[in-house]
Amino acid sequence: MDFNFNEEQEMLRRMARDFLTEECPKSLVREMISDEKGYYPELWRKMAELGWMGLMLPEKYGGSGGGFLDLIVLLEEMGRACLLGPFFSSVVLGSSIVIEAGDEIQKQDLLPLIAKGDIIITLALTEASVDYNPASVSVRAKLDKDEWIIDGTKLFVPDAHIADHIICVCRSADSMGEDGITLLLVNAKSPGISVVPLQSFTGDKQCEVIFDKVRVPQQSTIGEVNKGWEYIGRLLQKAAVAKCAQMLGGAQQVLEMTIAYAKERVQFGRPIGSFQAIQHHCSNMMTDIEGSRLLTYRAAWMLTERLPCAKEVTMAKAWVTDAYKRVTILGHQAQGGVSVMEDHDMPLYSKQMASWGPAFGDATFHRKMLGQAWASE
Amino acid sequence: MDFSFSVEEEAFQREVKEFTRRELTEEVIQESVIGAAEGPAALAFRRKVGTKGWVCPAWPRDYGGIGGSNMQKFIIREEIGYHGGPYMGIASDMVGPAVLIYGSEELKMEYLAPIARGEIEVALGYTEPEAGSDLAAIQTSAIEKDDHYFINGGKIFSSGAHLADYHWLLARTDPSLAGHRGLSNFIVDLKSPGITITPMWCMTGRRVNQIFYDNVKVPKKNLVGEKNRGFYQTATALAFERTWVTGDMRRALEMLIEFCRKTERYGKPLVVDSVIQQKLAELAIEVEVTYLLAAKIAWMLDRGTVPEYETSMIKVFGSETASRLAYAGTEILGLYGQLAEGAKWSQLAGRFTFAFLDSSRLTITRGTSEVQRNIIATRGLGLPR
Numbered sequence: 129m130d131f132n133f134n135e136e137q138e139m140l141r142r143m144a145r146d147f148l149t150e151e152c153p154k155s156l157v158r159e160m161i162s163d164e165k166g167y168y169p170e171l172w173r174k175m176a177e178l179g180w181m182g183l184m185l186p187e188k189y190g191g192s193g194g195g196f197l198d199l200i201v202l203l204e205e206m207g208r209a210c211l212l213g214p215f216f217s218s219v220v221l222g223s224s225i226v227i228e229a230g231d232e233i234q235k236q237d238l239l240p241l242i243a244k245g246d247i248i249i250t251l252a253l254t255e256a257s258v259d260y261n262p263a264s265v266s267v268r269a270k271l272d273k274d275e276w277i278i279d280g281t282k283l284f285v286p287d288a289h290i291a292d293h294i295i296c297v298c299r300s301a302d303s304m305g306e307d308g309i310t311l312l313l314v315n316a317k318s319p320g321i322s323v324v325p326l327q328s329f330t331g332d333k334q335c336e337v338i339f340d341k342v343r344v345p346q347q348s349t350i351g352e353v354n355k356g357w358e359y360i361g362r363l364l365q366k367a368a369v370a371k372c373a374q375m376l377g378g379a380q381q382v383l384e385m386t387i388a389y390a391k392e393r394v395q396f397g398r399p400i401g402s403f404q405a406i407q408h409h410c411s412n413m414m415t416d417i418e419g420s421r422l423l424t425y426r427a428a429w430m431l432t433e434r435l436p437c438a439k440e441v442t443m444a445k446a447w448v449t450d451a452y453k454r455v456t457i458l459g460h461q462a463q464g465g466v467s468v469m470e471d472h473d474m475p476l477y478s479k480q481m482a483s484w485g486p487a488f489g490d491a492t493f494h495r496k497m498l499g500q501a502w503a504s505e
Numbered sequence: 506m507d508f509s510f511s512v513e514e515e516a517f518q519r520e521v522k523e524f525t526r527r528e529l530t531e532e533v534i535q536e537s538v539i540g541a542a543e544g545p546a547a548l549a550f551r552r553k554v555g556t557k558g559w560v561c562p563a564w565p566r567d568y569g570g571i572g573g574s575n576m577q578k579f580i581i582r583e584e585i586g587y588h589g590g591p592y593m594g595i596a597s598d599m600v601g602p603a604v605l606i607y608g609s610e611e612l613k614m615e616y617l618a619p620i621a622r623g624e625i626e627v628a629l630g631y632t633e634p635e636a637g638s639d640l641a642a643i644q645t646s647a648i649e650k651d652d653h654y655f656i657n658g659g660k661i662f663s664s665g666a667h668l669a670d671y672h673w674l675l676a677r678t679d680p681s682l683a684g685h686r687g688l689s690n691f692i693v694d695l696k697s698p699g700i701t702i703t704p705m706w707c708m709t710g711r712r713v714n715q716i717f718y719d720n721v722k723v724p725k726k727n728l729v730g731e732k733n734r735g736f737y738q739t740a741t742a743l744a745f746e747r748t749w750v751t752g753d754m755r756r757a758l759e760m761l762i763e764f765c766r767k768t769e770r771y772g773k774p775l776v777v778d779s780v781i782q783q784k785l786a787e788l789a790i791e792v793e794v795t796y797l798l799a800a801k802i803a804w805m806l807d808r809g810t811v812p813e814y815e816t817s818m819i820k821v822f823g824s825e826t827a828s829r830l831a832y833a834g835t836e837i838l839g840l841y842g843q844l845a846e847g848a849k850w851s852q853l854a855g856r857f858t859f860a861f862l863d864s865s866r867l868t869i870t871r872g873t874s875e876v877q878r879n880i881i882a883t884r885g886l887g888l889p890r
Contacts, residue, residue: 129576129804130507137506197506387886402889404875407882414881415818422797423790426508443790498789499782502762503774 131425133201141201147178148209154473157331160212164325165290166333167213176245181219185227189239196366196432200373200424207377210476212331214248214287220370221286221363222249225295229311229351229359238293247292252282252337253360260364260489262306262357267339269298269310274346276300276312278320278339288323288335291316295350296339297360306357311350318342330483331476365438366431368445368488372424375452375484378477379420382459383413385473389463400462409458416451423447439498446494449485456481510580517577521559521584528553534589538711539863540750541665542591542626551591554581555623561597563806564605568613569621579803583796586752593750595665596620596627600673603690603742607730616671616692628666628695630674630716631739633659638876640675641684641736645718647676647691654678654691654728656699656721662870666702666714669695675735678728688735692727709862747816747871748803749823751796754830757860758792760853761785761834775837784833791826795819814885817877824867825874831860 133141151171160166175181184199185191199220206215223242226234226249241247257264267280278298288294294314301308314321320342325335351359387410390401400406423444430437456478460467467474489497510518528550536544542551554560555569562577564570585592601620604612619625636642645658656676666672672693679687695702699721704712730738762785765775775781798819802812834857835842846855868874882888 129510129800131801131804133506383886387888390888399889401882404879407888408875408878410886410888411818411821411878411881414814414885415822418798418815418818419794419822422794422801425506426797429506429508443793446786447790447794492783495783495786495790496779498786499776499779502766502785503776503782505766 131422133197137198137201140198141205143178144202144205145208147174148205148211152209152211154210154476157210157212157476161331166287166325166331167290172213172245175215176243179243180215181223181245182239182243184219185223185239185243189235190243191239196369197425197428199370200428203370203373204377204380207374208381210378210381210473210480212333214250214290216370216374217250217286217291218242218248220367221251222293222295224363224366225251225311225350225359228362229356231350233347234313234350248287248290249293249295250285250287250291251363252285252288252294252296254284255281256283258283258486260493262309262360263304265297265299265309265357267296267298269296269300269312271300271346272343275343276310276346276348278312278314278342278344280339282337282339284326284334285323285337286332286334288316288337289325289333294321294337296337297356300356301354303354306361308354309356309360310353311356311359312344313348313350314339314342314344318344328483330479332480332483334483364488365427365441368441368494369424369427369431371484371487372420372444372448373428375448375480376417376420376424378480378484379413379417379452379455382455382474382477383410383417386410386413386459386462393464406462409462413455413458416455420444420448420451439501442489442494442497445489446491446498449491449494453481453485510576514576514580518580518584521581524557525584525588525590529585529588529590533591537589537591540586540591540593540753542594543665543668547591548623548626551594551623553623554585555621558621560594560623561601561617561621564601564617564621568605568617569619575803575806576800579800582750583752583799586750587756589753589756592752594620594623594626595629595669595673596625596671597623599629599742599747600627600671600692603673603738604692604729606742607690607734607738609726611726612692612729625670626665626668627671627673627692628663628669628714628716630660630663630672630676630693632662634661638873640739641688643675643677643688645674645676646680647674647678647689647723649678649725652725654723654725656691656693656718656723658718660716660718662705663714663716664870666695666716667704667712671695672700672716675739678735679733682733685736687733689732690729690735690738691723692729693721693723697721697723707863707866709859709866711863741811743872744811744813744816747820748799749795749819751792751799751823754792754795754823754827757830757834757856758785758788760856761788761830761837764853765837781837784837788826788830788833791822791829795823795826798822814881817872817880818885820872821868821874821877821881827860827867828864831857831864835861 179192182191183194187193226238269276269278294316296312298310300310320340322338323335393400427440427444532546533550536547542548558571559581562571562573563575566572582592647654647656672695674691674693678689699719701717703715768775805812841852844851845858
């Protein structure tokens with residue numbers, strides 16, 4: 129066993145930490161929240177120059193051939209810095225699908241541009257039912273000669289308002305479950321698409337995307353027709369663990385803020401960190417974070433090694449989601465009234481719970497997956 | 506990063522599994538109470554483990570180890586714990602390490618090899634009526650005179666003292682020094698004249714003991730390490746070895762899931778009930794976190810890192826998880842949850858009933874959850890005292 133990252137990964141972490149401390153101060157995070165685009169193109173370009181968008185992509189597509197664990201290191205640091213923007217959509221979701229399911233032409237067309245940060249690609253998966261069950265995919269795709277016609281509404285599509293391409297998860301047959309789902313690559317500017325950013329308080333930009341008889345050529349199909357859920361199923365595992373890494377970084381930052389405050393804030397003539405009530409809150413936060421770290425890293429390692437890890441992924445997302453909630457609640461509690469002020473950094477982290485928690489399945493969802501596995505064994 | 510056992514560790518795990526299958530009889534399991542050996546068959550089993558060098562594998566060969574790793578020890582404890590055997594020795598886990606670090610060569614030769622062979626057991630002698638969480642309030646005195654110390658006072662809540670050979674005693678050697686200073690560690694032969702051991706009965710029905718010292722004469726050589734440094738030596742030894750074996754929790758959880766598969770209520774198996782599923786899944790994840798924490802501590806020890814807050818973390822989290830598992834188990838069993846082993850209609854060998862009765866002890870013994878949380882906050886996070 130080895131619970132450490134390797135030297136290159138530690139270097140990547142240090143570099144990312146320094147870079148984001150410098151380039152992504154909280155003032156910028158606040159600007160991004162109120163900005164319509166939701167990201168800062170200058171910062172985006174610098175991240176691309178560092179090779180972050182292509183970290184996981186093979187070299188022949190302009191990437192650096194890294195593994196999923198390398199990405200986990202970056203995402204943890206991004207969560208810590210509360211970096212907003214389309215990195216998750218374009219890199220974790222979009223480029224993963226293209227790599228796993230795309231044909232050679234699609235890969236050559238899209239991946240080098242993603243790696244350079246020149247295009248943004250996102251995934252339209254969830255709908256009004258807001259769950260991750262294949263049965264909930266109802267946006268229709270019908271083949272009309274050599275074109276697909278897409279009809280229906282996707283909800284909470286991340287960064288669709290700035291995306292160049294949307295990979296739409298469509299119902300392409302008269303079926304209910306995993307079969308009959310097809311992934312279609314759609315130019316976001318196609319006629320018939322309308323995108324409305326939702327007024328989420330988290331700062332993440334998520335959109336309603338309405339497809340009204342949107343026509344895309346047949347060769348825009350990504351992967352096998354009617355077998356799209358196979359790719360989505362695998363992607364959901366990666367996305368869930370990637371979300372865990374963001375929450376882990378955020379939780380660690382919340383703990384550090386809380387500790388710093390508890391050491392200097394004086395009440396009753398003593399630093400509040402000397403009170404056992406505060407100490408026990410902090411100790412519980414630390415235990416939650418240590419558990420998050422172990423479960424996230426193990427699942428990420430297994431995904432990197434391509435080992436079967438459905439159970440380990442669900443355990444990670446269930447635990448980390450709950451742990452993140454507990455850590456942010458205690459972070460507020462220990463830091464008192466000042467921490468619920470809008471200009472404090474705490475709300476940047478605690479608000480994210482409403483987006484990061486349910487993304488790719490909340491704790492209840494993942495515990496249910498574990499339970500169903502026992503029931504069907 | 507690597508979360509798997511090495512090829513050698515996997516082979517070792519198979520060897521331990523085979524040994525366990527062969528040697529761990531029903532009788533041994535019956536006599537293994539909360540991981541301790543409390544009968545002749547369980548004691549014999551522990552000696553067999555000792556013959557393999559598996560009681561303290563990571564110790565140097567001179568003192569009875571096999572020069573093995575802490576990961577091997579982790580594997581041994583987990584396997585034995587899973588199959589219901591006696592995995593924990595106070596001697597091997599708490600006393601031995603202190604002797605290894607602080608003891609004289611003479612003491613090491615006298616006690617370590619027999620401990621590693623699983624031949625002797627030691628009872629802990631920390632807690633007193635007026636010194637629980639506040640260990641520095643110990644009043645039992647050890648007065649130096651010629652070649653001996655004369656000990657007066659008493660200890661309480663001592664597990665296994667009625668079966669043990671020796672007492673690992675923390676006593677005040679200098680009454681003029683306050684608190685933490687002025688305490689020293691001794692190894693005392695429990696057959697010494699002047700020692701009286703009387704039973705105290707836990708709510709599980711298990712025996713712990715009160716130990717009275719009436720002018721007990723202990724040779725000077727049995728003082729371990731430095732005089733008046735006992736409190737600090739104890740803290741270091743505990744930080745080294747305080748961990749949590751998850752094997753029995755993992756087994757209990759499997760049994761509970763199996764029970765939920767086989768048991769129908771309202772016309773369907775419990776395991777398809779979503780409330781039951783949520784409860785079981787929550788426990789499974791907590792048990793998994795405990796397992797990973799334990800593996801990480803073994804890994805740290807093998808790298809020569811002394812764990813500090815990590816051992817407190819696993820003690821709090823492991824004991825609280827065990828407690829939640831016990832309560833959830835008895836809740837799922839419903840009315841059957843009150844039937845102890847041996848009672849007619851008792852379920853799952855009364856395992857959850859016993860664990861339920863024992864659960865409040867777990868979060869108190871060996872440093873309460875509150876004391877552990879203080880340690881995590883001050884040592885792990887640097888919060889002020």
